[in-house]
Amino acid sequence: MRHNRLASALSAVAIVAAGAGSAAAQDSKQDTVKIGLVMPMTGTLGPAGQEAVAGAKLYMAQHGDTVAGKKIELIVRDDGTVPDVGKRLAQELIVNDKVQFLGAGTTPTALSMAPIVTEGKVPGVIMISGTSVATERSPYYVRTTFTLGQQSGIIADWATKNGSKKAVMVMSDWAPGAEAAKVFEASFTKGGGQVLDTIKVPLANPDFAPYLQRARDLQPDTLFVFVPASQAGVFARQFAERGLDKSGIKLVGPGDIVDDNDLPASGDALLGVVTAGFYSADHQSAMNKKYVADYAAATGGKRANFISVGGWDGMHLIYEALKKTNGNTNLDAVMAAMKGMSWESPRGPVSIDPQTRDIVQNVYIRKVEKKADGQPWAVEFATFEAVKDPLHPATN
Ligand code: PHB
Numbered sequence: 218m219r220h221n222r223l224a225s226a227l228s229a230v231a232i233v234a235a236g237a238g239s240a241a242a243q244d245s246k247q248d249t250v251k252i253g254l255v256m257p258m259t260g261t262l263g264p265a266g267q268e269a270v271a272g273a274k275l276y277m278a279q280h281g282d283t284v285a286g287k288k289i290e291l292i293v294r295d296d297g298t299v300p301d302v303g304k305r306l307a308q309e310l311i312v313n314d315k316v317q318f319l320g321a322g323t324t325p326t327a328l329s330m331a332p333i334v335t336e337g338k339v340p341g342v343i344m345i346s347g348t349s350v351a352t353e354r355s356p357y358y359v360r361t362t363f364t365l366g367q368q369s370g371i372i373a374d375w376a377t378k379n380g381s382k383k384a385v386m387v388m389s390d391w392a393p394g395a396e397a398a399k400v401f402e403a404s405f406t407k408g409g410g411q412v413l414d415t416i417k418v419p420l421a422n423p424d425f426a427p428y429l430q431r432a433r434d435l436q437p438d439t440l441f442v443f444v445p446a447s448q449a450g451v452f453a454r455q456f457a458e459r460g461l462d463k464s465g466i467k468l469v470g471p472g473d474i475v476d477d478n479d480l481p482a483s484g485d486a487l488l489g490v491v492t493a494g495f496y497s498a499d500h501q502s503a504m505n506k507k508y509v510a511d512y513a514a515a516t517g518g519k520r521a522n523f524i525s526v527g528g529w530d531g532m533h534l535i536y537e538a539l540k541k542t543n544g545n546t547n548l549d550a551v552m553a554a555m556k557g558m559s560w561e562s563p564r565g566p567v568s569i570d571p572q573t574r575d576i577v578q579n580v581y582i583r584k585v586e587k588k589a590d591g592q593p594w595a596v597e598f599a600t601f602e603a604v605k606d607p608l609h610p611a612t613n
Contacts, residue, residue: 247317250287250546252535253294253310254320254344255330260298261421262323262345264447265524268478269322269344272528275508275515276536284536285544292316300329311337317546318535320528321358324348324392331355340538340551344531345524348392349608352575357548359555359574361534361567362527363495364606365397365443368471370404371580371601372441372493376469377408381439384410385432387425388443390417397443397471400607405441413437423448425455433461442470446524450479457486472496475585475595477522483593487585492595495578496523496564499594508563521563530562530576534569566603573609580604 254273256266270293282289292314296303303326310316311333319334319341321327327346331354334341343351343360352358376384384405388394394417402412413435416428423444432440440461444452452474456462462485468474472494475487498509498520508529512521534555539546541554559568567578579602583595 247546248286248288249290250284250318250539250544251290251292251314251316252318252320252532253292253307253314253316254322255294255296255303255306255310255326256320256322256345257298257326258293258295262298262445262447264478265345265445266295266322268446268522268524269528269531271512271516271519272521272525273320273344273532275512275525276529276532278515279511280536285539285542287539287544289536296322296326298323298325300325304329304333307333308337311339318342320344320531321346321351324351327351327358328354328392331358334358338548340548340555342531342534344527346393349396349575349606350392352573353609357552359534359552359569360576361530362576363523363578364575364608365393365471366400366608367578367604367606368493368495368580369397369400369441369443370607371582371604372469372471372491373401373404373410374408375491375493375582376439376441376467377405377410381405381467381469382410383413383437384439384441385413385435385437386415386441387428387432388415388417389420389423389445389448391420393445394443396608398441401441410439418444420445423451425452426459429456429459429461433459433464433466437466439467439469442468442474444474446473446476446478446522449474449476450482453479453483453486457484462486462488467491472523472583472595475583477520477595478524480585480593480595481520485593488587488593490585491582493580493582493601494523494595495580496526497581497583497595497597498522499588499596500564500581501597502561502563502565504561505563526563530567533560533562534558568603570605572611573606575606575609577603577605
């Protein structure tokens with residue numbers, strides 16, 4: 218049994234290598250560039266996959282489907298939020314569809330398909346995962362999203378500078394939550410604060426109420442919370458139902474807890490909450506105003522959120538790399554084009570760190586306020602420029 222599994226794993230790698238070889242040989246002759254996205258379109262993180270794909274498709278709608286003389290074909294595969302399925306889909310996209318680029322989604326699948334990206338010698342653009350370690354799992358991964366660490370240290374500093382002394386951390390129990398908590402605790406403690414407890418909430422179908430009660434019973438002055446995209450709405454409701462919005466305990470976190478997708482329906486529950494995030498639909502720039510308007514028009518009125526810009530910027534990175542290489546999809550040429558690239562995103566200025574292949578971007582401190590339209594928005598009031606991920610060994 219064990220031998221069989223090993224044998225099939227080895228032949229799978231061989232198939233990938235052969236497929237990539239022939240795809241590379243055809244590079245210069247091909248008129249079409251295929252981009253395969255492996256996304257959770259269904260399952261626990263289904264909404265995140267749908268948002269990233271909506272962002273990617275919007276980019277193509279705005280910029281056309283031809284770049285450097287090549288026709289761009291987007292292929293979307295649903296991993297169902299199951300990492301093993303994502304790994305198989307990535308392999309099929311390379312071997313059967315002969316894609317020249319892969320797009321990776323949430324952390325568990327981004328990690329499971331990393332060896333396929335490496336063996337297949339295909340550039341992989343991370344369009345959701347916010348876990349620092351993901352980009353280190355393949356030399357061909359480049360991230361256009363964010364890391365939790367990028368935001369969590371900054372909000373910890375803000376909290377201690379604004380009077381927080383005792384915090385409880387409530388976090389979704391998987392890799393990005395662990396990183397958010399690790400970086401928050403380090404900075405909060407350095408700033409003179411104390412973390413009373415870390416409360417872990419299961420990722421799938423979470424019921425936050427009992428965990429919030431436990432947190433409240435510890436009588437902190439500050440609650441640091443990480444919940445992933447698509448769970449901020451449920452969280453906000455249960456937070457208000459428990460009366461925590463009126464308890465005097467300060468709620469802080471990375472941008473995920475005030476996800477623009479969920480803010481419009483959150484009523485007053487999150488008013489006054491301060492977060493450190495890289496994207497707000499309220500970001501004041503001409504490019505973002507157009508992005509938010511076009512996204513709403515393309516999605517039946519949804520508010521653009523932080524996950525969607527990862528997909529939009531992922532496509533931008535691929536388009537601009539192809540422009541630089543004159544349509545050549547050779548791995549080394551594409552990687553060289555991507556490393557160090559900088560551009561204006563709807564979130565503000567961004568670049569790709571040539572050393573870590575991770576995104577460098579502004580992190581904004583934002584407060585949820587009701588604006589003239591009567592809806593809550595995360596309003597930016599301070600900017601930390603060109604922030605790198607704090608957890609990469611190369612950054613420290
Ligand atoms: C991730 O896959 O790492 C991820 C997804 C959604 C989030 C944060 C992190 O909100």
